[in-house]
Amino acid sequence: MSKRLFDRVALIGIGLIGSSLARVLRRESPTTTIIACARRAETLEAVRRLEIADETTDDPAVAVAGADLVVIATPLSAYGEIGRRIAPVLREGALVTDVGSVKGAAIAALRPELPSRVHFVPGHPVAGTEHSGPEAGFAELFQDRWCILTPPPGTAPEAVARITALWEQAGMRVVTMEAEHHDKVLAVTSHLPHLIAYTIVGTATELGQDLQSEVVAFSAGGFRDFTRIAASDPVMWRDIFLENREAVLELLQRFSEDLTALQRAIRRGDGETLHKWFTRTRAIRRSIIEAKQA
DSSP states (O other): OOOOOOSSEEOOOOOOHHHHHHHHHEEEEEEEEEEEOOOOOHHHHHHHHHHSSSEEOOHHHHHHTTTEEEOOSSGGGGHHHHHHHHHHOOOOTTTEEEEOOHHHHHHHHHTTTOOEEESSEOOOOOOOSOOOSSSGGOGGGGGOOOOEEETTTOOOOHHHHHHHHHHTTOOEEEOOOOOOHHHHHIIIIIHHHHHHHHHHHHHHHHOOHHHHHHHTTTTOHHHHHHHHTTTTTTTHHHHHHHTTTHHHHHHHHHHHHHHHHHHHHHHTOOOOHHHHHHHHHHHHHHHHHHHTTO
């Protein structure tokens, strides 16, 4: 059994990430009390059936009362309202963190709402699947993945250390960086790829019915992988693209220019350019495998 880091943990949002963290806490710290908060009665019923929390509620203020750790794991668009509702009842010295994919937006929404008596350490466990809901979670989701913390200037080092220990207990490698830098990095590694996947799968839905049925029937690895990515939670990804729009649009412009260059090479039969491009990008895949992030 691992060391108990927290006595009472409130999980605001109990989807894939929240329920996976609940399972980690069950495994590593079974004496920690877990409170799960969600809006939908069906979600809370699933939590009770799965026995991944000790208490359930649909009221964030009720969930955080007395908690020494609060983890916000909802879509980004809900952050501001959650911050306003929980602020009056947060206990002194409590740690508040989140798991959102756009850290600038998380800080802008939550920091003004939270009282000075608590510690706010924004975080992003870079792990996931295309599935959602409490049934989709599993404790091994975070193993050997990266968690990025983006504590604002002035954050107490001991608060950062405690959140670091939480994610290390889940099996993650933890690093800290500035929120703006995080959002640019994730625009490249996650947000733009998802946007491309949604676009390609959306294009397939516009094909004629006979061709569309054959695309589905004969889906090879490439298209199949795109459909997996494009099956991700639409609410979460709507919020990500809206909240990280500047970084995404900048990367999208560069991608568009590169795509135009490849289009030109194909039109001109320029095999040398295509071969150089594909050779260089192949090396990226090899480096990802070597980093054990495949």
